[in-house]
Amino acid sequence: MAMKRPLQCMLRRIYRRGGSFRSFTALPEGSTTTSPSQNLIDLEYECSAHNYHPIPIVFSRAKGSSIWDPEGKKYLDFLSAYCAVNQGHCHPKIMKALAEQAQTLTLSSRAFYNDKFPVFAEYITNMFGYDMVLPMNTGAEGVETALKLAKKWGYMNKRIPKNEAIIVSCCGCFHGRTLAAISMSCDNEATHGFWPLLPGQLKVDFGDDVALEKLFKEKGDQIAGFLFEPIQGEAGVIIPPEGYLKAVRDLCSKYNILMIADEIQSGLARSGRLLACDWEEVRPDVVILGKALGGGVLPVSAVLADKDVMLCIQAGEHGSTFGGNPLASAVAIASLDVIRDEGLAERSAQMGEQLRHQLMKVQGQFPNFIKEVRGKGLFNAVELNSKALLPVTAYDICMKLKERGILAKPTHDSIIRLTPPLSMSLEELQEGSKALHDVFELDLPKMQKEKPATVSHATSSVCDRCGRNLYGSS
Secondary structure, three states: OOOHHHHHHHHHHHHHHHOOOOOOOOOOOOOOOOOHHHHHHHHHHHHOOOOOOOOOOOOOEEEEOEEEOOOOOEEEEOOHHHHOOOOOEOOHHHHHHHHHHHOOOOOOOOOOOOOOHHHHHHHHHHHHOOOEEEEEOOHHHHHHHHHHHHHHHHHHOOOOOOOOOEEEEEOOOOOOOOHHHHOOOOOHHHHOOOOOOOOOEEEEOOOOHHHHHHHHHHHOOOEEEEEEOOOEOOOOOEOOOOOHHHHHHHHHHHOOOEEEEEOOOOOOOOOOOOOHHHHHOOOOOEEEEOHHHHOOOOOOEEEEEOHHHHOOOOOOOOOOOOOOOHHHHHHHHHHHHHHHHOOHHHHHHHHHHHHHHHHHHHHHHOOOOEEEEEEEOOEEEEEEOHHHHOOOOHHHHHHHHHHOOEEOEEEOOOEEEEOOOOOOOHHHHHHHHHHHHHHHHHHHHHHHHHOOOOOOOOOOOEOOOOOOEOOOOO
16 A cells, blocks of 8 residues: 555646646646646645645745745745745855854753853843743744743732633734634634634734723733734734834733733844834833744744743743754854844834835825735735725735746735845845836736636635624725
8 A cells, every 4th residue: 555655646746737626836827848846836735734825936045035946037035934034045144053053063952951042042131131031943832932921920920810811812913823822813714623712812902002901901800911913914014003012011011911022023123123012112021032033044932031920930831842952042143143233123124114115106006906005114015905906816916926026925815915034135125016016017907807707705704703804805
């Protein structure tokens, strides 16, 4: 039986290439030759879980803001691996730290000490102004760590009765794909089929400090923490009203609730400040970092807090085999060095202004199709008018951008997130804006004529839990 499987896998790939089974391809229209890219896409389709719907382009090599596929075609990256590559792909300083450390020591586990993690711990706590750090690997692990920390603090310090601790989060939030994270989600696609979701969760509208205080007044004795993104990324780069972060800080202090900032996407210079919370000069009780902390090289995450919070967790109560490993610690130090030494926060703020100015020009030329351009720093989104685009979707727009050498990805059907590496040049930003203009001017009319109208069988975007329609078509 085992001998038959490779043959069956190969035959299925041949069948799918020849038929119409698949709806995506890396081949130019009209081509009958199978490309190296298509072979790899087919192989992944057969042998990997179908939990992603990628834009059909295969990364083979990358440097700075540029990507090359196996055929040698060059693209500009306007996604940055969901903000994990703020420093640019394969930054020489980060790669040097990786190579040097990889030849000396890669893993000790936390059963023993190593000579890199203490240096990293001192560096990151000094840089962000907190007493202590708890190292993990992925952003989702960082979120889980912060939730456990908040609950433990709530029971130990706030004296919340056993089994009654509550975490408050925001409608439209995204904190990962773990069971705890999706239990806070308003995205039915993320929650359906994974019931029962975890209890002890309450929701509040993002940006509404009045509703937040109402909830704190009603349930404050049981609420351990308020977990939020200072700028909501997966929701479509949603920026709260000015003064909201300060109001959150005041309310959390007033009601003795931990203010927990998920800065995994918005932090590390992405928004034009080292942390997005720095826009209003507020200091959360707990900060979660990830993505660009690993410089696009390794998964590295960290939870920062002061001793009165962090020391609620003791030995044996939480951990990670790879968290704080010497290889990740060396890479994270280099990643933070690059952000500081190259002034990436300041650069992000300046280049973000330029990019939004360019995008608003495109919006002015196509106001029926572009509903809004928004962002801070190089954390930006273009929201489209889905009804005006019909039957074309944001995904179709991104496919045409890919053909023009620009890589972007939609979120929630009608929004295109534009988050290039913070090292991207002004000329490269202009290439991206021009490509978007050309797609609307040259490609969209053809697509609207040629793409057949289809009846959507998509599930309702009204949240099962809070009743809000956050992701409905514009």
